[in-house]
Amino acid sequence: MCGIVAFFAYGTAAAPVDLAELRRVRDHMALRGPDGAGELVSPDGRVGLGHRRLSIIDLRAIADQPMVHDDGRLAIVFNGEIYNYKALKAELEAQGRTFRTESDTEVLLQLYDRDGAEMTRHLRGMYAFAIWDRARGGMLLARDPFGIKPLYYADDGQTLRAASQVKALLSSGRVDTRPEPAGHAGFFLWGNVPDPFTLYRGIHALPAGSTMWVDRAGARTPRVYFDTAQVLAKGAEKSAPADPAARHELLREALIDSIRHHFVADVPVGVFLSAGRDSTTIAALATESGADNLITLTLGFREFQGTPNDETTLAEEVARQRATRHRTSWVLGEQFAAERENLLAAMDQPSIDGVNTYFVSRAAREAGLKVALSGLGGDELFGGYPSFRQIPQMAGTLGHLPWAAGPGRVLRRLSQGWLGRFTSPKYAGLFEYGTSVAGSYLLRRSLFMPWELPDLMPREMAEEGLARLDTVTGLAKTVGSIADPRLAVAALELDWYMRHQLLRDSDWAGMAHSLEIRVPFVDVELLARLAPLVASPHPPGKREMAQSPRQPLPRAVVERAKTGFVVPVRDWIAGERGAAAERPERGLRGWAKRVYVAQTKAAA
Numbered sequence: 001m002c003g004i005v006a007f008f009a010y011g012t013a014a015a016p017v018d019l020a021e022l023r024r025v026r027d028h029m030a031l032r033g034p035d036g037a038g039e040l041v042s043p044d045g046r047v048g049l050g051h052r053r054l055s056i057i058d059l060r061a062i063a064d065q066p067m068v069h070d071d072g073r074l075a076i077v078f079n080g081e082i083y084n085y086k087a088l089k090a091e092l093e094a095q096g097r098t099f100r101t102e103s104d105t106e107v108l109l110q111l112y113d114r115d116g117a118e119m120t121r122h123l124r125g126m127y128a129f130a131i132w133d134r135a136r137g138g139m140l141l142a143r144d145p146f147g148i149k150p151l152y153y154a155d156d157g158q159t160l161r162a163a164s165q166v167k168a169l170l171s172s173g174r175v176d177t178r179p180e181p182a183g184h185a186g187f188f189l190w191g192n193v194p195d196p197f198t199l200y201r202g203i204h205a206l207p208a209g210s211t212m213w214v215d216r217a218g219a220r221t222p223r224v225y226f227d228t229a230q231v232l233a234k235g236a237e238k239s240a241p242a243d244p245a246a247r248h249e250l251l252r253e254a255l256i257d258s259i260r261h262h263f264v265a266d267v268p269v270g271v272f273l274s275a276g277r278d279s280t281t282i283a284a285l286a287t288e289s290g291a292d293n294l295i296t297l298t299l300g301f302r303e304f305q306g307t308p309n310d311e312t313t314l315a316e317e318v319a320r321q322r323a324t325r326h327r328t329s330w331v332l333g334e335q336f337a338a339e340r341e342n343l344l345a346a347m348d349q350p351s352i353d354g355v356n357t358y359f360v361s362r363a364a365r366e367a368g369l370k371v372a373l374s375g376l377g378g379d380e381l382f383g384g385y386p387s388f389r390q391i392p393q394m395a396g397t398l399g400h401l402p403w404a405a406g407p408g409r410v411l412r413r414l415s416q417g418w419l420g421r422f423t424s425p426k427y428a429g430l431f432e433y434g435t436s437v438a439g440s441y442l443l444r445r446s447l448f449m450p451w452e453l454p455d456l457m458p459r460e461m462a463e464e465g466l467a468r469l470d471t472v473t474g475l476a477k478t479v480g481s482i483a484d485p486r487l488a489v490a491a492l493e494l495d496w497y498m499r500h501q502l503l504r505d506s507d508w509a510g511m512a513h514s515l516e517i518r519v520p521f522v523d524v525e526l527l528a529r530l531a532p533l534v535a536s537p538h539p540p541g542k543r544e545m546a547q548s549p550r551q552p553l554p555r556a557v558v559e560r561a562k563t564g565f566v567v568p569v570r571d572w573i574a575g576e577r578g579a580a581a582e583r584p585e586r587g588l589r590g591w592a593k594r595v596y597v598a599q600t601k602a603a604a
Contacts, residue, residue: 002065003029003164003511004077004151005050006130008139010216011158016045021172025161026050028168031346032079032511040066040075047132047139051077054514056265056371057085063103073134074113078105079164080127080149081518083261088122112140117211120225124261124525126518128206130162138215145226146522147195147208147499150348150507153219154202160214162206165348165508166198176202185465188456191352191447191592192501194469198349199600208499226524229480229491235531236487247533251540252548254529255281255520256289262373262520263291269518270295270372272360273326275314277546278375278384280557282520284549286373287322295367296324299360301331303568317554329363333572346512350599352447352592354505355567358512365513372510376502377521380493381534383486384542387493391440392485398434437488438475445497447592456593487535498522 005026007017019041026037033052040049051065068075082088085104092110093099099106104125111119112131117140126148131140141162143151153162154175163169170177183197195205206212209226212219241247259282263269271283273296283296298315305312312328319326336355343358357374364372379385426443429451433439450471453462478495479488503522510517520526533540546558 002079003032003052006162007048009159014158017048022048028171058103069109075132078129082125084124142211145209151206181465182468236535238532240532240536258520258523258526270369275311278378294324336572344598348508354509357509361513361515394440
């Protein structure tokens with residue numbers, strides 16, 4: 001896990017790469033890679049690569065980056081892990097290729113030399129990388145299928161700058177920082193900034209599951225090589241086993257295969273362990289598949305002791321059952337107050353979530369870990385959210401009234417002023433949006449509704465942002481041709497909430513403590529193998545997932561209702577000195593406003 005920088009002065013009028021600027025961007029990401037720093041500038045000054053290293057695989061200096069191949073004909077900077085790199089290396093060696101290192105980075109270079117941009121179709125892992133191809137005079141940027149690892153770029157028409165963080169690119173001092181209305185509107189709509197937007201007109205995210213080629217003619221349009229909805233749709237075309245025992249075994253073997261791959265490392269790997277079924281299943285299957293002396297970590301909050309939100313007791317029971325080396329880390333309101341500015345500074349783009357991951361990552365690093373597994377993605381894959389029930393129900397009921405959208409807009413405009421005083425503002429948009437799965441998803445997941453945005457930012461900015469987002473169209477595109485509403489919700493949760501919120505939060509919150517967070521439920525091979533089950537009339541749920549270990553998990557875990565990982569941020573803010581005078585708005589909407597103010601001030 002690392003921080004990468006790539007500059008390409010491709011335009012005829014472009015100035016040569018400024019080494020001081022390259023280092024400034026690179027070293028802004030020092031926490032992403034505290035184990036080493038490297039740089040490379042081409043002899044003609046047109047290309048610059050920078051790297052901060054967190055050593056996970058092949059810890060030797062020979063595996064440092066930027067890494068070159070064939071006397072500099074190819075050069076790479078890479079962030080992430082390739083879990084099937086040993087199999088790929090064996091295949092390449094059988095074809096006559098030789099290697100100097102035991103790293104996955106060198107495998108990427110050799111694979112590109114063989115397959116070009118098509119190399120991504122062979123990769124299993126999380127990654128973002130830039131490869132300079134001197135012979136072709138161009139650079140390839142790539143990002144993993146689910147967008148686990150970030151990659152942002154700024155292109156002024158002469159020079160392309162790419163890096164792992166938005167704030168790193170800002171530190172260059174040479175990118176367009178005018179506000180991007182879609183990014184600002186997107187944050188208030190979702191509680192995160194949806195790709196490809198950021199808060200700035202000049203900085204864009206390379207979309208998940210895509211590559212982009214840049215040469216002297218400039219940057220091409222990103223080319224998508226992976227589509228979640230297509231994988232799910234293809235799964236629906238295949239027959240899943242009818243026999244319950246066969247279904248159970250398929251589920252278990254697919255999960256164990258992913259977990260084993262996610263343990264590939266030359267350093268110890270731990271597990272975030274809550275009382276939920278996702279992380280307990282990972283911990284149980286990890287021990288059953290041979291993980292020895294496993295370190296597990298649980299976050300506890302004093303405000304929740306003795307309540308259903310207390311994760312610690314059940315997590316400790318699972319740790320005892322599986323004989324893990326367990327730690328419970330307690331977070332107090334005073335610690336939140338002391339860390340709040342550091343947390344907001346680490347947040348690369350504004351987010352209403354990530355506080356829990358920030359603190360459990362700190363605990364993992366204090367335990368000496370560089371790598372930890374998270375149960376993120378289990379709810380999306382196994383239908384753990386209320387949205388899997390509520391959205392098909394809403395769209396199924398109101399979908400019989402397709403004519404209601406027009407009158408619904410009129411009704412919303414008439415009622416939005418007074419309805420929000422008594423209940424959720426979302427009820428005003430029930431008939432306007434609730435007639436389709438895409439619109440119902442917006443109602444279910446949005447933080448603020450579109451018509452509320454002019455109260456949060458200038459009206460013109462809100463209107464332009466909403467137009468550029470074109471959210472409902474984007475949601476409908478994600479659903480595509482998926483006919484089954486439940487499967488459509490799975491695609492939406494994977495591509496919107498998980499991708500733009502959960503995965504991004506895991507990246508910045510983990511990297512704030514130089515910790516690599518791996519997500520075994522978010523895996524291309526796992527999704528492909530389970531897609532027929534997930535798309536079947538009787539898909540496996542969280543209970544079936546939790547029953548996959550041979551040694552049963554405690555009954556209280558298997559039957560535990562979905563509660564979410566609640567963090568007492570509201571209570572902490574309310575208890576801060578001067579908070580009474582500020583009268584902060586309650587809940588996530590109030591926290592969102594505070595985050596937004598902090599992030600926009602920091603950028604200014």
